[in-house]
Amino acid sequence: xxxxxxxxxxxxxxxxxxxxxxxxxxxxxxxxxxxxxxxxxxxxxxxxxxxxxxxxxxxxxxxxxxxxxxxxxxxxxxxxxxxxxxxxxxxxxxxxxxxxxxxxxxxxxxx
Numbered sequence: 001x002x003x004x005x006x007x008x009x010x011x012x013x014x015x016x017x018x019x020x021x022x023x024x025x026x027x028x029x030x031x032x033x034x035x036x037x038x039x040x041x042x043x044x045x046x047x048x049x050x051x052x053x054x055x056x057x058x059x060x061x062x063x064x065x066x067x068x069x070x071x072x073x074x075x076x077x078x079x080x081x082x083x084x085x086x087x088x089x090x091x092x093x094x095x096x097x098x099x100x101x102x103x104x105x106x107x108x109x110x111x
Contacts, residue, residue, distance in 0.1 A: 002068060005079050010037050010046060011064035017043035048109045058096055065093035067106060 006012050008026045015021060021028035027038065046060070053063040068077045077094075081087045098106070 001076055001078065002074060005068055005077050006061070006064055007037055007042075010042065011049075011060055013050065013060035015046070017047055045110055049106070052105060052109060056096075056102075059093075061089055062093040062096050063106075065090060066096040066098050067103070069094040070098045070103065 008030075009015065010027065014025065015027060049063055050060045053060050058066075065077065065079070068074055079090045081090060
């Protein structure tokens with residue numbers, strides 16, 4: 001089971017490289033969570049994944065949750081939420097069944 005499956009919110013789509021971290025978010029409030037995540041390599045990956053998802057009519061969150069759901073070794077995905085709409089977004093996100101070709105592109109992006 002993945003721990004912090006959305007990388008403390010980095011894969012939700014609410015953060016952007018070069019932009020201030022949204023007030024009240026986990027990454028804005030905790031150096032422990034943001035310290036290892038907010039670096040040039042991860043920003044590059046996130047922006048490339050965001051573009052990949054957008055080209056297919058999906059969000060970064062949908063991509064992240066669908067990728068997790070596509071992994072046969074992941075038995076369950078527990079994603080935290082602080083608002084009811086986040087719970088809905090998380091459950092709706094797994095509706096995108098990634099193809100083998102899409103998974104291969106994602107693998108290249110995240111190397």
